[in-house]
Amino acid sequence: MLTTKAELLQGTLDLLILKTLTTGPLHGYAIAQHIQQRSDDILVVEEGSLYPCLYRMEEKGWIAAAWGKSDNNRRAKFYTLTRAGRKQLEEETAIWERVHRAITLVLQAA
Amino acid sequence: MLTTKAELLQGTLDLLILKTLTTGPLHGYAIAQHIQQRSDDILVVEEGSLYPCLYRMEEKGWIAAAWGKSDNNRRAKFYTLTRAGRKQLEEETAIWERVHRAITLVLQAA
DNA sequence: TACACTCCCCTAGAATATCTATTAAAGCTT
C-alpha cells in the first residue's frame, strides 16, 4: 500500500478491504477507490497489491466473488463478505487495536 | 515482530527502536526487552528481526554502535541515536500518526 | 471510422521485512 513511506503497515490491507466490504458488495477497483477516499487520499492501494490480496482472501473463504456489471456498464467482479470474513474482520480489528495500543505505549514512554 | 498475528505491522520496528533509544544508549538485547515491557508484552521483538534491523539502521546512519560492557558484565554492543536518527524518528512518528489516522478513518466508516 | 480515454482485471518479477532456527561465546551459579 502506498503511503508517504511506501512500505509502511504491511499487514493492514486485509483489514481495510474486509471493512470496506461491510457496506455491501464491491468490485476490486471500487474497493481501492473507497479506501483511498475514506482515508483522505493517504492510503493508495496499488492494483498489483489489490488483486493478489483479493485472491488470497477468497481462497481463505473470507470473501466470495461473482461477475456482474459495474455502474459504468463494464464487466466487474463483485466481492461479498462471507460469514467467515465477518469473523476475520472482528479478529483483525481487535488485533489492530491491541497493537495500536502497544505501539502507543512505546511511543509515549518518557 | 511477533504479535498475535505475527506478520502485522511490518514497518514499525525502526520507529520503535529509534524511540527506545531516546532514553540513552542501549545494547540490542536490552532494546528488545524494553519494547516488550513497555508494550505490556504485546510486542515481542525476535532476535532474527532485531539484529538485521539494527544493521540497516546503522548503515543508514541513524544509530551508532560501540562495544562495551552490560550491567551483567558481558560484552555488548551499545547503540546511540545520531542526529540523523532523531530526525528520522520525527519523520517516522509523523508518518505513523498520519497512517494511523487514515486507517482509523476507514475503520470508522459507516 | 478512428482515436483516445477511462474503467476494470490480471500477472510476473523484484524488493523488502520479518520469522524460524541455529550457532556461539562469555559470565555466573551450583
Place this chain on the structure above:
DNA sequence: AAGCTTTAATAGATATTCTAGGGGAGTGTA
C-alpha cells in the same frame, strides 16, 4: 564441571507489497 542466562550473529524460508507492465470493453469525440 555442568547448566543457565545473557548477548550477538546469520542462513534460509515466508509473505506481502511494489513496479511495471498487458489487455479488453465501453464511451465520447473528431
